[in-house]
Amino acid sequence: xxxxxxxxxxxxxxxxxxxxxxxxxxxxxxxxxxxxxxxxxxxxxxxxxxxxxxxxxxxxxxxxxxxxxxxxxxxxxxxxxxxxxxxxxxxxxxxxxxxxxxxxxxxxxxxxxxxxxxxxxxxxxxxxxxxxxxxxxxxxxxxxxxxxxxxxxxxxxxxxxxxxxxxxxxxxxxxxxxxxxxxxxxxxxxxxxxxxxxxxxxxxxxxxxxxxxxxxxxxxxxxxxxxxxxxxxxxxxxxxxxxxxxxxxxxxxxxxxxxxxxxxxxxxxxxxxxxxxxxxxxxxxxxxxxxxxxxxxxxxxxxxxxxxxxxxxxxxxxxxxxxxxxxxxxxxxxxxxxxxxxxxxxxxxxxxxxxxxxxxxxxxxxxxxxxxxxxxxxxxxxxxxxxxxxxxxxxxxxxxxxxxxxxxxxxxxxxxxxxxxxxxxxxxxxxxxxxxx
Ligand SMILES: NC(=O)c1ccc[n+]([C@@H]2O[C@H](COP(=O)([O-])OP(=O)(O)OC[C@H]3O[C@@H](n4cnc5c(N)ncnc54)[C@H](O)[C@@H]3O)[C@@H](O)[C@H]2O)c1
Numbered sequence: 001x002x003x004x005x006x007x008x009x010x011x012x013x014x015x016x017x018x019x020x021x022x023x024x025x026x027x028x029x030x031x032x033x034x035x036x037x038x039x040x041x042x043x044x045x046x047x048x049x050x051x052x053x054x055x056x057x058x059x060x061x062x063x064x065x066x067x068x069x070x071x072x073x074x075x076x077x078x079x080x081x082x083x084x085x086x087x088x089x090x091x092x093x094x095x096x097x098x099x100x101x102x103x104x105x106x107x108x109x110x111x112x113x114x115x116x117x118x119x120x121x122x123x124x125x126x127x128x129x130x131x132x133x134x135x136x137x138x139x140x141x142x143x144x145x146x147x148x149x150x151x152x153x154x155x156x157x158x159x160x161x162x163x164x165x166x167x168x169x170x171x172x173x174x175x176x177x178x179x180x181x182x183x184x185x186x187x188x189x190x191x192x193x194x195x196x197x198x199x200x201x202x203x204x205x206x207x208x209x210x211x212x213x214x215x216x217x218x219x220x221x222x223x224x225x226x227x228x229x230x231x232x233x234x235x236x237x238x239x240x241x242x243x244x245x246x247x248x249x250x251x252x253x254x255x256x257x258x259x260x261x262x263x264x265x266x267x268x269x270x271x272x273x274x275x276x277x278x279x280x281x282x283x284x285x286x287x288x289x290x291x292x293x294x295x296x297x298x299x300x301x302x303x304x305x306x307x308x309x310x311x312x313x314x315x316x317x318x319x320x321x322x323x324x325x326x327x328x329x330x331x332x333x334x335x336x337x338x339x340x341x342x343x344x345x346x347x348x349x350x351x352x353x354x355x356x357x358x359x360x361x362x363x364x365x366x367x368x369x370x371x372x373x374x375x376x377x378x379x380x381x382x383x384x385x386x387x388x389x390x391x392x393x394x395x396x397x398x399x400x401x402x403x404x405x406x407x408x409x410x411x412x413x414x415x416x417x418x419x420x421x422x423x424x425x426x427x428x429x430x431x432x433x434x435x436x437x
Pocket of ligand 1: 018019020021022023024041042043044047093094095096108111112115129130131132163164165166167270271
């Protein structure tokens, strides 16, 4: 332990980050920023080549940061997994999606653990960062890692520390977000804490791997349930002629006991629509139902349908039908100012609108074209925004409230705007063209 701490302090410890995506790359940046050498691993050769050329692969990690890491010799990416032996710590940041039946899809965690096991050597610390159900590290990873004869807690060390990254958040980047850490043994936990403390603001040690896994799930269930609650309240208040955004603004002035959540066109991203169902699946093994999660899922997945209904009604008011109408969806990303479309409600909106016979285009300054996803293949390109093109659409649907949009100008040039984010709150002119949904 003393030797580990000394090597962290002297920055001679080599950090391996496995999975260089939205979580892995910012994490690698933080360790390199703290002066530790980082070896990044990914199965995607193209990603590896781009990163090694000094360019970034995600919008909120600028190219200059990758270039600087490379120039200082603090970062290298590789697809050669045998080099895992060079790392003293391996931080695993691979995807944890759902299967088509909405059950945990553990193939990425399983395969990456098998790879780590193949090259595991004495003294290494292995940490899972992916969001998952309580029990994953001990029940799924531990047996795979021990199958070649090395014993966890004695020959190598095992910990779980969830990534709490919030892409696009300018106030909190990876290094500012305290890290919850659970270890298989006390020593595993202390080694992981010592490592993270070199690069991250603070660590919070918890008593077990499972407590750390559950903490991350709690955070995401909390968001999912509260977003569902305001989505439901939006619909109730609308019937009563009350603006939910005004109400949230007023309630938010309470200095304690209230935290604002905002309604929207549906849940998006890699985390909130997915992670709670990891717990639902695990709870079933204990004969328990997660009713809050199920109910929240029901309300949140209904939101795109609610929005489409409002688009139809707004067109109807103007003696038009959705079938044959031209619709421009503004924003494809699942939230403002990022370039991530995973689980984005905009995609579902486009599919629902198309299914009802609308001719749909989209604009997103950060997503020039759609690419094939597991369940979707829209085959679309972002349309350039001009005043003349906006006028051609029967309705402009604001799905993502990117800061780059000039909402006054958009409303001025549109026939009808359906706003799912209250993005047009500050627009003064032509308010009769705006419908909130
Ligand atoms: N994106 C977020 O905002 C966010 C925030 C907090 C937590 N998380 C969690 O972090 C985890 C990673 O999410 P992400 O958004 O970074 O995913 P991502 O898809 O952006 O990145 C994952 C990377 O892992 C690579 N990969 C897959 N299998 C591999 C393997 N066997 N060996 C090596 N590399 C492999 C992929 O090629 C990809 O580059 C998930 O569990 C997610 O729930 C994500």
